[in-house]
Amino acid sequence: MIGxxxxxxxxxxxxxxxxPFWRGPSVGNRGRVIEGVGGENRYCGxxxxxxxxxxxxxxxxHCVFRGxxxxxxxxxxxxxxxxxxxxxxxxxxxxxxxITPVSVGPRVTxxxxxxxxxxxxxxxxxxxxFEATQVPGNSHFVILDFDFFDDDADDxxxxxxxxxxxxxNFPDVHRVKKTNKVHRPVFRFEVTA
Amino acid sequence: MSTSRMxxxxxxxxxxxxxxxxxxxxxxxxxxxxxxxxxxxxxASVQDVVADNDxxxxxxxxxxxxxxxxxxxxxxxxxxxxxxxxNRFQTAxxxxxxxxxxxxxxxxxxxxxxxxxxxxxxxxxxLAIEHNAIQQESNGTSLTLRSTPYALWIFLAGRLDTPxxxxxxxxxxxxGLSANFALDEGENEAxxxxxxxxxxxxxxxxxxxxxxxxxSVAFQERWxxxxxxxxxxxxxxxxxxxADVFNKPSDGGPTGLPSAINAxxxxxxxxxxxxxxxQLGNAPQAGTMTIAVLGRLEADICxxxxxxAIAMSxxxxxxxxxxxxxxxxxxYARSEARANFVDLVKQWNKQxxxxxxxxxxxxxxxxxxxxxxxxxxGNTDELFPHTTAGLELAANAQISFNHHTDDANDVxxxxxxxxxxxxxxxxxxxxxxxxxxxxxxxxxxxLNGDVKRLQTADDVLGSVQLKFTLPIYAxxxxxxxxxxxxxxxxxxxxxxxxxxxxxxxxxKLEAFGxxxxxxxxxxx
Numbered sequence: 001m002i003g004x005x006x007x008x009x010x011x012x013x014x015x016x017x018x019x020p021f022w023r024g025p026s027v028g029n030r031g032r033v034i035e036g037v038g039g040e041n042r043y044c045g046x047x048x049x050x051x052x053x054x055x056x057x058x059x060x061x062h063c064v065f066r067g068x069x070x071x072x073x074x075x076x077x078x079x080x081x082x083x084x085x086x087x088x089x090x091x092x093x094x095x096x097x098x099i100t101p102v103s104v105g106p107r108v109t110x111x112x113x114x115x116x117x118x119x120x121x122x123x124x125x126x127x128x129x130f131e132a133t134q135v136p137g138n139s140h141f142v143i144l145d146f147d148f149f150d151d152d153a154d155d156x157x158x159x160x161x162x163x164x165x166x167x168x169n170f171p172d173v174h175r176v177k178k179t180n181k182v183h184r185p186v187f188r189f190e191v192t193a
Numbered sequence: 194m195s196t197s198r199m200x201x202x203x204x205x206x207x208x209x210x211x212x213x214x215x216x217x218x219x220x221x222x223x224x225x226x227x228x229x230x231x232x233x234x235x236x237a238s239v240q241d242v243v244a245d246n247d248x249x250x251x252x253x254x255x256x257x258x259x260x261x262x263x264x265x266x267x268x269x270x271x272x273x274x275x276x277x278x279x280n281r282f283q284t285a286x287x288x289x290x291x292x293x294x295x296x297x298x299x300x301x302x303x304x305x306x307x308x309x310x311x312x313x314x315x316x317x318x319x320l321a322i323e324h325n326a327i328q329q330e331s332n333g334t335s336l337t338l339r340s341t342p343y344a345l346w347i348f349l350a351g352r353l354d355t356p357x358x359x360x361x362x363x364x365x366x367x368x369g370l371s372a373n374f375a376l377d378e379g380e381n382e383a384x385x386x387x388x389x390x391x392x393x394x395x396x397x398x399x400x401x402x403x404x405x406x407x408x409s410v411a412f413q414e415r416w417x418x419x420x421x422x423x424x425x426x427x428x429x430x431x432x433x434x435x436a437d438v439f440n441k442p443s444d445g446g447p448t449g450l451p452s453a454i455n456a457x458x459x460x461x462x463x464x465x466x467x468x469x470x471x472q473l474g475n476a477p478q479a480g481t482m483t484i485a486v487l488g489r490l491e492a493d494i495c496x497x498x499x500x501x502a503i504a505m506s507x508x509x510x511x512x513x514x515x516x517x518x519x520x521x522x523x524x525y526a527r528s529e530a531r532a533n534f535v536d537l538v539k540q541w542n543k544q545x546x547x548x549x550x551x552x553x554x555x556x557x558x559x560x561x562x563x564x565x566x567x568x569x570x571g572n573t574d575e576l577f578p579h580t581t582a583g584l585e586l587a588a589n590a591q592i593s594f595n596h597h598t599d600d601a602n603d604v605x606x607x608x609x610x611x612x613x614x615x616x617x618x619x620x621x622x623x624x625x626x627x628x629x630x631x632x633x634x635x636x637x638x639x640l641n642g643d644v645k646r647l648q649t650a651d652d653v654l655g656s657v658q659l660k661f662t663l664p665i666y667a668x669x670x671x672x673x674x675x676x677x678x679x680x681x682x683x684x685x686x687x688x689x690x691x692x693x694x695x696x697x698x699x700x701k702l703e704a705f706g707x708x709x710x711x712x713x714x715x716x717x
Contacts, residue, residue, distance in 0.1 A: 102354055105409075111432045115429070147416070
């Protein structure tokens with residue numbers, strides 16, 4: 001059957017702006033200063049090491065915050081990044097994980113502890129959400145399973161973005177490539193208060 | 194390993210798995226260093242650390258690694274065997290996948306030296322190749338560049354190749370383009386310029402129907418139906434194990450185990466990550482790093498659990514054992530579902546398809562020409578919905594035109610034309626079970642036709658062939674054909690022929706050899 005495109009609903013993400021090839025694909029914002037929710041700046045990627053001083057765990061090499069990022073700028077961000085795969089969240093915070101498949105079908109499955117997570121986004125750009133309901137000290141383990149096939153392009157990948165309902169936005173926090181051996185990363189969210 | 198052989202592996206393992214689950218024996222300990230399962234998990238993470246030069250990737254499945262190390266301490270003989278059966282099955286599956294296709298290094302990878310780069314292509318073309326918008330292939334004397342208008346658009350517009358883009362591009366991803374360039378010996382050694390003087394042919398192919406891409410909506414829907422439910426069950430058990438190992442019980446039970454495991458896990462991860470960061474700058478060895486992680490797990494998790502330095506209550510032990518049993522069963526079910534789906538994909542790749550192709554060829558010292566071709570293949574029931582014959586059909590027709598005519602040299606405008614078809618199916622073999630204990634293959638019946646222009650005789654040659662392929666014993670086939678031709682290359686009279694050949698099926702011959710060895714042992 002020959003397809004000639006399809007209608008896209010208003011809710012679907014479709015950035016139609018032209019970005020010339022010499023600027024490279026518009027994946028993520030590695031190594032750039034990102035505007036924070038509360039008007040503060042955040043440093044991502046390897047250039048994070050050149051950011052101003054900030055509290056950081058010994059193995060934190062990815063994104064860091066400085067200043068206030070909470071909703072309305074009233075405090076620290078509710079979702080705090082300890083490492084690329086480990087976060088601290090407030091109780092009752094809602095965490096959203098958005099997946100962008102690149103050169104591959106959207107074959108992703110997610111779970112939080114022993115509960116499967118339903119896709120609340122579009123089929124082509126899956127989105128998963130859970131609420132931090134564990135007692136303080138306990139964790140929510142989010143497992144993302146990406147299924148690649150031989151016929152997928154060798155450079156195919158999934159891009160993962162994380163965000164919290166009360167603040168904390170982590171675009172392009174990790175990419176799972178076909179060439180990786182681990183296609184099932186685990187993100188840990190520790191409930192702090 | 195072939196698909197059919199893979200199925201042979203699945204069935205006995207499945208039966209063994211059920212038997213193992215039903216048995217029960219005494220508790221047996223296992224060290225972290227001895228565990229194949231743990232070694233594989235750790236090795237996968239370490240290989241990513243080395244390949245991406247990123248020590249933080251060790252953490253990508255660290256909770257899974259630690260939880261499996263904890264589960265090792267509760268393995269009794271039954272669970273140990275169950276775990277081993279799952280490992281064997283997954284290893285067999287992985288080997289099958291590797292034999293199907295190797296994942297090659299991207300053109301942007303370091304250490305790859307390609308002919309295009311050697312012959313000094315223009316910068317934009319080189320950039321497109323680096324970003325996989327154009328693929329290149331060379332056999333030493335010619336270079337082929339392949340792409341699709343879709344891939345070029347994604348590259349030139351600097352867009353992400355997302356499923357939304359792919360689906361909204363309509364027919365563009367189904368149009369393939371390729372160009373061939375001649376290379377000579379000197380160019381492989383000294384850089385030069387790839388220019389159109391070396392252009393030899395261009396081809397475009399449009400797939401009219403039968404999208405076989407794993408990115409198609411139909412493929413996705415089938416995957417969601419056949420594989421995703423098993424993945425969900427596996428993730429639920431794995432997530433449950435992580436919660437059992439790292440979280441305090443919600444029922445107010447003892448909290449010693451999760452506290453001790455969290456402390457040991459965090460300390461080991463932080464120190465290993467620091468150690469890897471140092472090693473990454475100095476020719477890292479994945480094998481050595483894997484051994485270091487396993488040693489650390491043994492010292493901080495497995496041994497303390499075995500000796501009681503990290504205490505585990507009977508309730509915790511039973512909960513983790515129950516979870517591990519359920520996890521192994523879910524992993525097995527997922528692997529089986531995926532193996533079955535891979536078989537399904539192979540069938541999917543045989544679905545009916547139709548395509549149109551156009552090619553332009555340059556001829557040194559002659560007339561350039563263009564060729565158009567129509568190709569149809571698939572099952573007749575799919576191609577023609579009102580039929581039920583179930584025949585496999587392959588048909589194509591082509592015509593080519595010279596770009597210039599030359600009466601003096603007898604060069605016409607129409608250069609060549611022709612068409613061919615083949616329909617066939619297999620039927621039950623009446624000899625099955627009479628001579629061959631393995632069972633005879635089915636009899637193949639096909640009808641083939643061919644029409645082509647004979648330029649030298651200025652005439653048309655038509656032929657029809659009815660062919661039977663008769664399996665007569667394990668590994669032996671007897672092709673029998675009846676054919677008629679309207680003429681031959683040399684003679685204008687029609688010809689009828691009966692041919693009997695012989696053929697060997699090496700796969701079946703190998704199976705026969707194995708069977709014979711089993712029956713007669715060392716006598717062979």
